[in-house]
Amino acid sequence: MRLLHFSDAHLGAEIHGRRDTDGRHTHVKDFLNCLDFIIKVAVEKQVDAVLFTGDAYHSPRPDPLSQREFLRRLLSLxxxxxxxxxxxxxxxLPIGYGEAAALDIVNLLKIPGLQFVREPKVVTLPTLKGNLHIACFPYLPRRFFVSLEEEQGWTEERVQGEMRRRVSDLVTRLQRESQQRNDGSPIVFAGHLWVEGVEFVGSERVFSLTYEPIVAPSTLRRDPFAYIALGHIHRHQFVGDRDFGVPIAYAGNIGRLSFDEEHDPKGFLLVDLERTTKGVWGVKDLRFVETPTRRFVTVRLNLCQASDPTQYALNALAQNRDLDGAVVRVFLTINEEQRGQLNLATIRSALEKRVDHLAALSFEVATDDNAPMPLLADPSRPSELEQLLQRPIELLARWLAQKGNLDQQRRERLLRLAMELMQEQESG
Structure with missing residues (x-):
C-alpha cells in the first residue's frame, strides 16, 4: 500500500509577496502551486491514501478562496x-468557545473517501487495496491536558511531566483501539504534536515552548503502528534512528513561510507499506519529494571599501542570478563617510524589476552599534505591520532574526524572557 504524507499547508498566508495582476497574493499562489504538484505526484505514483497531518490554513478563520482551492484539490483525489x-x-483550532473548525464542513457533507479528525480516535480509510487504520492524534491545546486550577502552584517542569503522562495514556488508548481492529490491514499513527529531539525552524521552539506537551519518541513508537506521520514542526526530518524501529517522520511544511526556512528543502513523503511473511506491516520504502517552492534569498554586502557604494551594490546584485523571481532581503554595510553616496532608491528600483518580493533593504554603519532596524514589514501594506504589532513576540523574533550578531541560543533566551514577561503582565 502506498501513502503520501504531507503537512502544514498554511493556505492563506500572505507574509512575503505581492498582489498579482489577477488580484491574488503571490505567496498564496506559491503554496497552491506546491499543492498542485503534490496532487500531480499522488495521481502519477498511484498512491492509495493521502495523510495530511494538520494546519491546512494559516488562520483558523480562513478566507473563502483558500477554502475553495484546498477542497477543490482534495476532491480531485x-x-x-x-x-x-x-x-x-x-x-x-477554532479561536472562540463553541466555534466550528473551518474543515468541519468536510464531515458534514459526508464526502466519500475524505475524513477530517479533530479529536483523538482511530479511523478507517477505505482504499483500493483494502482498509487503512489510522490512530489519530490531532493538535490538543494545553488545557486539554491540564486545567488552570490544576496548574496553580505547579512548576513548568511538573506541568510538562503531567502532560507527558496524559499524552502517553491517550496514545495507549489509541494503541488498544487499533489492535482491536485485527483484520490484517495496516495501522499507522498520524499526529500534530511536538516530539523530543526535533530540530526547529527559527523561533518555532519559543512560540510552542510553554504551551504544549513534549513527548518522547518511545511514546509513539509502539506496535502495531507501521509508520508515524507527524505535522507541526516545519522542518522535514526523522526523529531518532531511522534504522531502529518504526520511522517517525515530520513532513515539514509544503512551502517556505519565512527567511528562517531559507535553506530548508520543502516537500512531502511517499511511503510504501509492505506486509512481511509473518503478517506484520512495515515500511518498505520511504522517499522525500521536494516541492517547487519559491526561493528565499538573503544578501549581505560590505561596501566599506567601495569608492561608489551604490554602483558596487548594483554590480554585485546583478551577478546574483538566484535573486530572479525570489523573495529577497538585502543588508548593506557602509562607512559613515558613505552615507551621502548610498542611494537605496536606485538599488530598490533595480531589485524590484527582478525579484518577486523585496522583503527588506537596509544598511548599517560599520562603526555604529545603533544601526537602523531593518524593515520588518512591507511599507506598501500597512495591514501587515498592524498585524505584527498585535503579535509582539513574532515582531521581536523577526527583528532578532535580522540581527546578524546574535547567535541562535541568545535569540531563544531573549524570546523566552519576553514571553515570560508578557505572561506575568497578562496574569496581573
Whole structure:
C-alpha cells in the first residue's frame, strides 16, 4: 500500500509577496502551486491514501478562496479513488468557545473517501487495496491536558511531566483501539504534536515552548503502528534512528513561510507499506519529494571599501542570478563617510524589476552599534505591520532574526524572557 504524507499547508498566508495582476497574493499562489504538484505526484505514483497531518490554513478563520482551492484539490483525489485523511492542527483550532473548525464542513457533507479528525480516535480509510487504520492524534491545546486550577502552584517542569503522562495514556488508548481492529490491514499513527529531539525552524521552539506537551519518541513508537506521520514542526526530518524501529517522520511544511526556512528543502513523503511473511506491516520504502517552492534569498554586502557604494551594490546584485523571481532581503554595510553616496532608491528600483518580493533593504554603519532596524514589514501594506504589532513576540523574533550578531541560543533566551514577561503582565 502506498501513502503520501504531507503537512502544514498554511493556505492563506500572505507574509512575503505581492498582489498579482489577477488580484491574488503571490505567496498564496506559491503554496497552491506546491499543492498542485503534490496532487500531480499522488495521481502519477498511484498512491492509495493521502495523510495530511494538520494546519491546512494559516488562520483558523480562513478566507473563502483558500477554502475553495484546498477542497477543490482534495476532491480531485477522492474522485480518482484516493482516500484522504485531514488532521486538525493548531492553526485549524477554532479561536472562540463553541466555534466550528473551518474543515468541519468536510464531515458534514459526508464526502466519500475524505475524513477530517479533530479529536483523538482511530479511523478507517477505505482504499483500493483494502482498509487503512489510522490512530489519530490531532493538535490538543494545553488545557486539554491540564486545567488552570490544576496548574496553580505547579512548576513548568511538573506541568510538562503531567502532560507527558496524559499524552502517553491517550496514545495507549489509541494503541488498544487499533489492535482491536485485527483484520490484517495496516495501522499507522498520524499526529500534530511536538516530539523530543526535533530540530526547529527559527523561533518555532519559543512560540510552542510553554504551551504544549513534549513527548518522547518511545511514546509513539509502539506496535502495531507501521509508520508515524507527524505535522507541526516545519522542518522535514526523522526523529531518532531511522534504522531502529518504526520511522517517525515530520513532513515539514509544503512551502517556505519565512527567511528562517531559507535553506530548508520543502516537500512531502511517499511511503510504501509492505506486509512481511509473518503478517506484520512495515515500511518498505520511504522517499522525500521536494516541492517547487519559491526561493528565499538573503544578501549581505560590505561596501566599506567601495569608492561608489551604490554602483558596487548594483554590480554585485546583478551577478546574483538566484535573486530572479525570489523573495529577497538585502543588508548593506557602509562607512559613515558613505552615507551621502548610498542611494537605496536606485538599488530598490533595480531589485524590484527582478525579484518577486523585496522583503527588506537596509544598511548599517560599520562603526555604529545603533544601526537602523531593518524593515520588518512591507511599507506598501500597512495591514501587515498592524498585524505584527498585535503579535509582539513574532515582531521581536523577526527583528532578532535580522540581527546578524546574535547567535541562535541568545535569540531563544531573549524570546523566552519576553514571553515570560508578557505572561506575568497578562496574569496581573
Amino acid at each position: 477522492t474522485e480518482r479513488g484516493i482516500s484522504v485523511l485531514l488532521l486538525m492542527g493548531n492553526h485549524d
